[in-house]
Amino acid sequence: MYLPTSWRANRAPLLLVALLVVLIVWSMRSSSQRTYAPLSAYFGYAEASVPVNAVTPLPAARAEVIQRSDVDWATQQIDLVLETDTYRDELPSLSADLQAALDYVQQRTEIQLSQRVRVVLTQDESCGFHGITYSDVRVITIYSCPGVASQRVVNIAAHEFVHQLEHDRYGPPHLSADLLLSEGFATWGAGRYWLGGEPTFAAFAARYQHNGSALPLSTHYAGLGIDAMNVLYYEWAAFVDYLLAQYGRAAFDALYVSGGGQQPGAASYSAVYNLSLSALEANWRAQLPSP
Secondary structure, three states, X not given: OOOOHHHHHOHHHHHHHHHHHHHHHHHHHHHHOOOXXXXXXXXXXXXXXXXXXXXXXXXXXXXHHHHHOOOOEEOOOEXXXXXXXXXXXXXXXXXXXXXXXXXXXXXXXXXXXXOOEEEEEEOOOOOOOEEEEEOXXXXXXXXXXXXXXXXXXXXXXXXXXXXXXXXXXXXXXXXHEOHHHHHHHHHHHHXXXXXXXXXXXXXXXXXXXXXXXXXXXXXXXXXXXXXXXXXXXXXXXXXHHHHXXXXXXXXXXXXXXXXXXXXXXXXXXXXXXXXXXXXXXXXXXXXXXXX
C-alpha cells in the first residue's frame, strides 16, 4: 500500500490510524462472537421483515438449478451443495457436523425427517449471513461468506432443520402456523446449538424480564431490528418449552395446526388450553427463574 510522503514523514498520525483500525477490527470481532447463534439466521441486515419462505415459494428456475446441481457431499440424510468455495476445504468435517446437528434436533423434537434434505451453501452480493428453509421442496439455503466460521453455519442449520421437521410432522398447516410457535419451536428444537452458556431458554427470558428488554409474546419482529428478534425468538422458545412441559405434546400439536396466518399469538390458544394467550403468558412469566 502506498503512503503519501507527508504520512511517511510523520508517524504519529499513522500510528493513530493503525490503532483505530485495530480497535475497529476488535470491536467487529467481539460483536460477532456471541454466545449463541444470532438471529441473522433469517436476516443479515439491520432491519427485520417476514422470512422469505413465509411469503413466497422457491422460484421454479432456482429450484431447478439446485436440483440439477452436483452434490458435493452426502451424509445419511443430507445432500450438501456448495455454490461457494468458502468451506470446500472443510467439507468432510462440516458435513459430519451438519448430520450431527440433524441427529440432535430429530432426537430433541421427537420428529424424524421423512425424506432427504438438500442443504445449499451460497453467498449473496452483500455477504449477508442468514438461512432460509423452503420446506415444501426440502431445500435449505444458507448464505455465508469468508470469515464466517463453519460452526455458525451449523448453528443456523440446526434451526433450519427443525423448520423442515415441522413441515414433515404437520404438513401444509406448517406454512400458515402462528409465528410464535413455528419460530419458537425451531429455536427450542435447536437446543444446545442456540443456548450458548445458558442452561435453558427460560434463563434468557428471565434475563430479558429482569433487565427490562422483554417483549410481549404476540409482538411481531417486523421493523424492530436484530436485537428485538433475539429477544422474541428466545422468549418464544422458552414459552414453547413451557407449553410442552406443562400441557404435553398432543395439546401443542393441536395448537400448531390450529392456524394463525403467520401472526404471533394468533393460534387457537383458548380452544386448546382453555386459557387465553395473555393468561398463559402471565402464568409462564410468573414461573421464570431468577436471573
